[in-house]
Amino acid sequence: MSLAITIELGDADLQHFIGAMQRAQNEAKHLTPQQVTEAASKLLVDGHKVKLPHFIAERLSKLDSMIAMANDEGFALPEEDRQHVLACLTYFANPQDIIPDNVPVLGFLDDAIMIELCVRELQHEIEAYEDFVHYRKEEAAAHGVDPATLKTQRHEWAEARRVELIERMRKRRGQSYQSSGGWKPVLFTFRG
Template sequence: MSISITFELSDEDLDHFRDAMKAAADNASKYSDEEILDKAAQACKEIEEANVPAFVSERLTSLEMLMAAVQDEEWQLPDDEKKNILTSLAYFVDPQDMVPDHIPGLGYLDDAIMIELVIQELSLDLNAYGEFCSYRATEERRRGADAKVDRESWLEGKRSQIRSNLRRKRQSGSRKRVFGRIM
């Protein structure tokens, strides 16, 4: 028999996690982009291989999507946005495990909270990249191998549109201060 437990973390509760994330972000300059991505991928793999509760595994897809956005050459992520994502992923280079991972059911709770903070901070980026991937897949199916317009020109049009929407949403929305940065 399983049970469901719901809890809410106040801003004061989350300060502990934000401090750990900020410390990791401050140390991010010590690592190359590849090291950050490799360590984040390794953390995802370890979590996937562990028998983790759904509240953890459900968040991995978004984290993996952020890593894909950084590595996707066709997305052509601007340097400042790439740095922002990598800085947010820096926690996974040297995570400060607040709850030891070997504790059944709860060991990855701190990791799930950190992933959730990253997802919330970068939700606009995640949505924009998801929209781009969806468009790319649709166009690949629609145009096929015999497309008369080259791939880069139709991707550039969509990239520009999505990025313009992303910038407008960032400017118009009141974004919270997260990890010492205004998003």
């Protein structure tokens, strides 16, 4: 038998989590970025040692992506953006979280909620990183190498992505004008 529970957090509830994040950030001021990501990684290791509800396990995988993004030299996240990611990860560097992790079933619930809040805060960064990782895997497969050894830099990814988007634009434009004999500019032309 399973039990489905829906949790709706109101503004006051969210303020509790925001306060916990601010306390964690204050306590983590002395930590290096490496110490923050290592502490967050420890949460992943601890999570794999116990049977977690699906909701929590799913969120922990998102935490793994945030940690990887902060550490990925190939992605070369600009420092200001990296600081945003590290700020989110500081909650997981604090052993005194809202619900102690050793509480059966619920110990990681606060972590899962905080991960979800961080994912919403970092949505665009995470999407860009996932695109980059996908591109790097494709490039590694095309070159027959392990993605971990491929030193794809972000500028190479951006150029490849730009070319891909222009090709997609032309393909879509060609498909939409196929019935009229092809695309020709009608209203706007430029003669240089």
